Amino acid sequence: MNFNNKNVLITGGTTGIGLATAKAFIQQGAHVMITGKNVDNLQKAAAEINDIKLKTVVSDTANLTDIGTLEKTIVQSGKKLDVLFLNAGVSKFATIESTSVADFDLQFNINVKGLFFTLQKMIPHLQDGASVVFTSSATSTASHSQLSVYSATKSAIDTIARVAATELAERNIRVNIISPGPIDTPILGKAMSADEAKATQDFYKTGGLIPLKKIGTPEEVAEAVLFLSATTSSFITGASLSIDGGTALRR
Ligand SMILES: NC(=O)c1ccc[n+]([C@@H]2O[C@H](COP(=O)([O-])OP(=O)(O)OC[C@H]3O[C@@H](n4cnc5c(N)ncnc54)[C@H](OP(=O)(O)O)[C@@H]3O)[C@@H](O)[C@H]2O)c1
Structure with missing residues (x-):
């Protein structure tokens, strides 16, 4: 797949799936x-990639002023976007009974409101024929304990993405969804204690829940994002692509 001189914006590109993409x-x-x-994470990502084709922008996707600043940066670049990858996200594990208002708001503000208003602000700056990819999750259609709010944010994203596919089709802008299962990224370490995160990772790595008996890599997800962003998928829009080692088969 050739993306020579194409302009790509990735929200949440500092670690994990976004960085690999x-x-x-x-x-x-x-x-x-x-x-x-997180400024440190942006600097680490820039050092790791170490390429003049990479630019970093500090932008809290839950903050509408920051989204406005991001828009200004795009306008000042004088370029239209060929690919918009709406990927920033967080998860918190808690039962419905124990979920705090703060964690509810955090997940909805980042995973839904942030992605929605980033899309809204970027629409005028997309090339006709551009590709938009949303990061959802295998949990969007599952009923796992302790993931009610996170899963609901991802269900909301699925719906927003499909409506966006309908609204943007007249400009030949395709909008698709990636739906990863368990992927080996730092996200679990941010969602639970270090011991719990390790136990959960080990469970996935030994094939727990996953028919292909391995945890996915961020690079495997990145390949799917590139496919959905390339002309090889030119007749695909409004689709959700599972990258989950067959996790959804076990529901
Ligand atoms: N890993 C999995 O098993 C899995 C499965 C299904 C779906 N997903 C989804 O995949 C996406 C990427 O997650 P990941 O697994 O790659 O985890 P990750 O390594 O923790 O990456 C999350 C990214 O989102 C960014 N982010 C978080 N809050 C932000 C905010 N307020 N403003 C701007 N950026 C913010 C982080 O940036 P900072 O450096 O600023 O924190 C980071 O770049 C998420 O939407 C997640 O829900 C992951």
């Missing part, structure tokens, strides 16, 4: 802008 696009010749809230 940034690397993959740059390897294929794209100019990539990544966002993140």
Whole structure:
């Protein structure tokens, strides 16, 4: 897949899936802008990629002013976007009874409100024929304990993405969804204690829940994002692509 001189914006591109996708696009010749809230993580990502085709922008996706700043950065670049990868996200594990208002708001503000208003602000800056990819999750259609709010944010994203596919089709802008299962990224370590995260990772790594008996890699997800962003998928829009080692088969 050739992305020579294409312009790509990735929200949440500092670690995990976003970082692997940034690397993959740059390897294929794209100019990539990544966002993140954590300045240290942005600097680490920039040092790791170490390529002039990468730009970093500090932007808290839950903050509408920051989304406005991101929009200004795109306008000042004088370029239209060929690919918008709406990927920033967080998860918190808690039963319905124990979920705090703060964690409810955090997940909805980042995973739903942030992605929605980033899309809204970027629509005028998308090339006709551009590709938008949303990161959902295998949990969006599952009923796992302790993931009610997170799963609901991802269900909301699925719906927003499909409506966006309908609304943007007249400009030949395709909008698709990736739906990863368990992927080996830092997300679990941010969602629970270090011991719990390790136990959960080990459960996945030994094939728990996953028919292909391994945890996915961020690079495997990145390949799917590139496919949905390339002309090889030119007749695909409004679709959800599972990258889950067959996890959904076990529901
Ligand atoms: N890993 C999995 O098993 C899995 C499965 C299904 C779906 N997903 C989804 O995949 C996406 C990426 O997650 P990941 O697994 O790659 O985890 P990750 O390594 O923790 O990456 C999350 C990314 O989102 C960014 N982010 C978080 N809060 C933000 C905010 N307020 N403003 C801007 N950026 C923010 C992080 O940036 P900072 O450096 O600023 O924190 C980071 O770049 C998420 O939407 C997640 O829900 C993951």
